[in-house]
Amino acid sequence: xxxxxxxxxxxxxxxxxxxxxxxxxxxxxxxxxxxxxxxxxxxxxxxxxxxxxxxxxxxxxxxxxxxxxxxxxxxxxxxxxxxxxxxxxxxxxxxxxxxxxxxxxxxxxxxxxxxxxxxxxxxxxxxxxxxxxxxxxxxxxxxxxxxxxxxxxxxxxxxxxxxxxxxxxxxxxxxxxxxxxxxxxxxxxxxxxxxxxxxxxxxxxxxxxxxxxxxxxxxxxxxxxxxxxxxxxxxxxxxxxxxxxxxxxxxxxxxxxxxxxxxxxxxxxxxxxxxxxxxxxxxxxxxxxxxxxxxxxxxxxxxxxxxxxxxxxxxxxxxxxxxxxxxxxxxxxxxxxxxxxx
Amino acid sequence: xxxxxxxxxxxxxxxxxxxxxxxxxxxxxxxxxxxxxxxxxxxxxxxxxxxxxxxxxxxxxxxxxxxxxxxxxxxxxxxxxxxxxxxxxxxxxxxxxxxxxxxxxxxxxxxxxxxxxxxxxxxxxxxxxxxxxxxxxxxxxxxxxxxxxxxxxxxxxxxxxxxxxxxxxxxxxxxxxxxxxxxxxxxxxxxxxxxxxxxxxxxxxxxxxxxxxxxxxxxxxxxxxxxxxxxxxxxxxxxxxxxxxxxxxxxxxxxxxxxxxxxxxxxxxxxxxxxxxxxxxxxxxxxxxxxxxxxxxxxxxxxxxxxxxxxxxxxxxxxxxxxxxxxxxxxxxxxxxxxxxx
DNA sequence: GAGAGAAATGTAAAGCTTTTCATTGCATAT
DNA sequence: ATATGCAATGAAAAGCTTTACATTTCTCTC
Numbered sequence: 001x002x003x004x005x006x007x008x009x010x011x012x013x014x015x016x017x018x019x020x021x022x023x024x025x026x027x028x029x030x031x032x033x034x035x036x037x038x039x040x041x042x043x044x045x046x047x048x049x050x051x052x053x054x055x056x057x058x059x060x061x062x063x064x065x066x067x068x069x070x071x072x073x074x075x076x077x078x079x080x081x082x083x084x085x086x087x088x089x090x091x092x093x094x095x096x097x098x099x100x101x102x103x104x105x106x107x108x109x110x111x112x113x114x115x116x117x118x119x120x121x122x123x124x125x126x127x128x129x130x131x132x133x134x135x136x137x138x139x140x141x142x143x144x145x146x147x148x149x150x151x152x153x154x155x156x157x158x159x160x161x162x163x164x165x166x167x168x169x170x171x172x173x174x175x176x177x178x179x180x181x182x183x184x185x186x187x188x189x190x191x192x193x194x195x196x197x198x199x200x201x202x203x204x205x206x207x208x209x210x211x212x213x214x215x216x217x218x219x220x221x222x223x224x225x226x227x228x229x230x231x232x233x234x235x236x237x238x239x240x241x242x243x244x245x246x247x248x249x250x251x252x253x254x255x256x257x258x259x260x261x262x263x264x265x266x267x268x269x270x271x272x273x274x275x276x277x278x279x280x281x282x283x284x285x286x287x288x289x290x291x292x293x294x295x296x297x298x299x300x301x302x303x304x305x306x307x308x309x310x311x312x313x314x315x316x317x318x319x320x321x322x323x324x325x326x327x328x329x330x331x332x333x334x335x336x337x338x339x340x341x342x
Numbered sequence: 343x344x345x346x347x348x349x350x351x352x353x354x355x356x357x358x359x360x361x362x363x364x365x366x367x368x369x370x371x372x373x374x375x376x377x378x379x380x381x382x383x384x385x386x387x388x389x390x391x392x393x394x395x396x397x398x399x400x401x402x403x404x405x406x407x408x409x410x411x412x413x414x415x416x417x418x419x420x421x422x423x424x425x426x427x428x429x430x431x432x433x434x435x436x437x438x439x440x441x442x443x444x445x446x447x448x449x450x451x452x453x454x455x456x457x458x459x460x461x462x463x464x465x466x467x468x469x470x471x472x473x474x475x476x477x478x479x480x481x482x483x484x485x486x487x488x489x490x491x492x493x494x495x496x497x498x499x500x501x502x503x504x505x506x507x508x509x510x511x512x513x514x515x516x517x518x519x520x521x522x523x524x525x526x527x528x529x530x531x532x533x534x535x536x537x538x539x540x541x542x543x544x545x546x547x548x549x550x551x552x553x554x555x556x557x558x559x560x561x562x563x564x565x566x567x568x569x570x571x572x573x574x575x576x577x578x579x580x581x582x583x584x585x586x587x588x589x590x591x592x593x594x595x596x597x598x599x600x601x602x603x604x605x606x607x608x609x610x611x612x613x614x615x616x617x618x619x620x621x622x623x624x625x626x627x628x629x630x631x632x633x634x635x636x637x638x639x640x641x642x643x644x645x646x647x648x649x650x651x652x653x654x655x656x657x658x659x660x661x662x663x664x665x666x667x668x669x670x671x672x673x674x675x676x677x678x679x680x681x682x683x684x
Numbered sequence: 685g686a687g688a689g690a691a692a693t694g695t696a697a698a699g700c701t702t703t704t705c706a707t708t709g710c711a712t713a714t
Numbered sequence: 715a716t717a718t719g720c721a722a723t724g725a726a727a728a729g730c731t732t733t734a735c736a737t738t739t740c741t742c743t744c
Contacts (some may be wrong), residue, residue: 005403005460007700018724023702033722053459054405058729059395061347065439073428073440074421074625080416085679086442090449094454097407098415098440100428107432114437117395118730226703228629257629264631283416287570289606289631306603349730360694375692397730400699460700522732 084303122147171204231258290334427644513546573600632676
């Protein structure tokens with residue numbers, strides 16, 4: 001950096017006091033006399049001093065930085081959660097370091113090292129798995145886990161504070177909505193195979209069918225990967241393979257938008273011929289044509305809650321082994337309606 | 343933190359060497375004998391040691407962290423630029439700290455303090471203005487600016503390395519595209535008033551009209567704020583105020599999508615009655631109905647270029663006073679076509 | 685086998701802050 | 715005037731690393 005950096009010593013010299021007094025003026029102004037405080041403040045102003053955060057962190061063992069592990073910042077779903085995290089973080093004097101993992105284990109580990117290397121106080125996990133290596137250690141660390149809060153996906157077999165939505169319940173709600181409209185042949189486009197979200201949402205879909213006495217048909221379930229094109233492909237596959245369903249429940253909104261594109265391309269109307277329901281309520285869900293019926297996740301709120309839990313965890317030191325389940329909501333918009341009469 | 347932290351000293355003791363040797367084993371393994379290196383590596387493995395990044399940073403005066411100031415991470419436009427930054431950063435061993443400013447000066451300053459406080463080596467500015475206070479000092483700092491690279495918007499009167507696209511030229515291209523299709527009455531929906539992007543794109547629009555001998559009509563220019571609803575309002579206002587234009591060039595894609603919604607609501611077809619052209623090529627531009635004709639900005643590439651410039655800046659120490667202009671491209675999709683014949 | 689030179693290792697300082705403990709200064713009470 | 719106590723300040727250690735310089739150990743040559 002080589003910038004003749006201004007240190008606390010420079011300020012002390014200019015103010016004619018010891019460095020301890022400068023530190024106190026900054027940290028606990030009440031215990032320093034008014035006269036010297038003024039002098040010190042002037043000196044700080046004159047020199048343009050700001051405390052070297054590294055040195056402070058080294059001394060206090062606190063960085064006030066929280067790492068957030070995100071699979072993909074490009075995904076607007078995550079970015080709104082980040083806004084919620086940000087808001088609470090900055091209100092409590094924390095900064096967040098966003099770790100874009102791309103689902104690559106080596107990237108996850110590199111960010112986990114951040115916490116281990118004392119560059120961050122804790123970690124928020126939006127990626128659905130803890131960066132643990134075989135020995136049950138976090139990237140080589142014995143036993144004690146750093147402060148962590150799991151977000152959005154259940155991680156089985158690990159008791160860490162968790163914030164999540166009831167994916168199974170919400171999927172059940174979405175599917176029941178279609179059933180109540182009168183649909184009996186309801187397709188589903190899944191998310192990526194290993195994903196827990198995928199499993200939970202599929203389970204909710206199946207339970208709703210079951211409860212309504214509708215037999216589950218494997219033919220009506222297409223694989224997907226949460227992308228728009230995979231939604232298109234999913235619909236095409238289902239249409240090609242048998243009689244047309246009257247509704248499709250997609251595991252996220254992007255795929256639902258892809259599904260609508262594919263249906264339109266085949267000359268089918270939405271919701272006239274086929275109803276489509278998504279999941280997430282992303283930004284464009286209300287503005288596409290037709291506006292998408294979907295499950296609204298209060299993303300901002302999820303982020304806020306998780307960060308609040310982290311702050312509590314850091315301040316109390318204790319680990320509140322708690323699971324917060326955030327309420328979701330079905331937004332009924334234009335893409336779903338009753339099936340065409342017989 | 344209170345985690346009986348493992349320090350370099352613990353490793354040294356276990357390996358029976360001095361801490362200097364441990365440090366060297368980590369830093370310059372070539373200058374330590376094979377035998378001791380093995381012993382040290384074993385001790386590191388056994389203790390699960392990782393170097394305390396704060397202490398290292400304090401010593402080396404380098405953090406390998408770059409702050410990126412973003413107005414709004416929620417905006418997918420920015421998030422893809424971030425991916426580009428991320429990619430180059432991690433390839434060079436840097437981490438990025440995303441500073442979501444919400445366009446609030448106090449937040450910008452708080453992140454600028456990060457650089458001043460030696461918690462970051464440099465700053466990438468996506469927000470269009472440098473967090474300078476009156477005295478021409480960066481948040482109180484005299485003279486020397488920290489390493490900064492400006493992205494996406496020109497900042498007048500400041501000679502810092504810049505990466506941007508040619509907004510005026512791209513807007514000109516988009517407008518000329520409509521003119522070449524045969525349109526003569528072309529509306530424009532602007533971005534936020536103070537924004538430089540707004541001005542540049544408006545200028546490009548005007549130049550294209552001028553070159554084609556089409557008189558500029560203030561009536562055909564509506565204000566906007568880059569949001570979907572503002573695009574809707576813009577179109578409604580133009581339609582309400584006079585004869586219908588046959589095309590609309592919007593200053594970004596969100597507003598273009600809003601414009602399409604509003605046109606459809608009025609029973610107008612796109613592009614049959616009115617052509618719409620956007621700007622940015624956001625993720626959903628290709629999947630909406632009709633697919634949006636727009637200016638493609640290679641966002642990832644922009645991010646990569648800027649971060650590469652930053653790395654160069656940090657490594658060479660010199661400030662390459664350079665302006666890189668990234669090429670844009672007109673993507674002709676379904677939302678634009680020739681005007682209906684007379 | 686001695687000595688020179690190179691290689692390997694150790695010692696200690698520096699980087700900047702916070703904080704404990706000690707000291708100074710002052711006011712009040714005796 | 716002296717003692718007592720409190721408020722304000724200072725000196726110095728600690729936090730962990732890197733690295734310049736000093737020292738030791740080794741290798742090779744004569």
